[in-house]
Amino acid sequence: MGWPDLNLSSSTQVTLCVATGCGVVMAGLLTLRQLKKWRMKGKKTERRKDVVYLHGFQRMKFTPSLSGPCLKVETWLRMAGVKYEFVDASKSGQRSKYGQLPFVELNGTEIADSNIIIQRLARQFNADLDADLSPEQQAVALTISRMVEEHTKWTMYQYYFVDRLDLFTQLVGLPGPRIIHWLIRNRVSKMMQTKLYHQGVGRHSKTEVYQLGNADIRALSALLGDKPFLMGTKPTTVDASVFGQLAQVVYTQLPSPHRQVIINSCDNLLDYCDRIKDQFYPDWELLCAEGH
């Protein structure tokens, strides 16, 4: 059976064939993901009382999580000494009620969004890392977190998920044949460009985006100065938040503009990341060994 006689040129027919093929492959992938979700939903998993189950993206070979908010919550749990177990949501396909990661389960309740998770767990476990900060210090800490999570992060996304998505996917590896890699890259890049455009950062030229991101990194470095942690001698929530975002830049080894500025002129941020990693992740290598 051929194409119905629509007077289409042969190049249009080829394009239609490729588009149909791509559509079928994508539909197949989405169906598989949905099936996986249903299968996992049906499985009852043993949960222990007062243990936090942190659902995050899969481990990677250079950092325990590529996701800033997931690494932030995991770092906070360690800083606060709260007992937790990591659940690889890439296997289960599960997402929070907001359609995102991380989320946690605690005694049968689901809590989503890193900021809400930390607030609720701090109360539940009487483990407020920020209790000793003055109201003004708390306000400064919140402002730093917001800058990093709502601005700096997007300038990083421009590099990793749009401008050098080729390098990034090479590093993390993609499943299946080349055509699938191309489809995934295409989809991720388009999705991210739309998000970046609506967020606002994506309306700038690449050079401007990197300049904006690097100005944030320099500001962080100046704020840290020679203190061990951003708010002084003790780690607080803002350190978990900043570490979550910087760890991927510092430990993935990709030559990004952000990494360049840290290496060239923000030694204190390198030491800061190493300090948090060494103090709170004695098992860093083990976690990364589970990674892809």
Ligand SMILES: N[C@@H](CCC(=O)N[C@@H](CS)C(=O)NCC(=O)O)C(=O)O
């Ligand atoms: N405000 C959220 C942001 C979480 C977030 O951005 N998660 C990303 C991964 S880093 C996600 O799940 N993205 C999937 C999506 O948005 O579809 C938090 O702090 O937890």
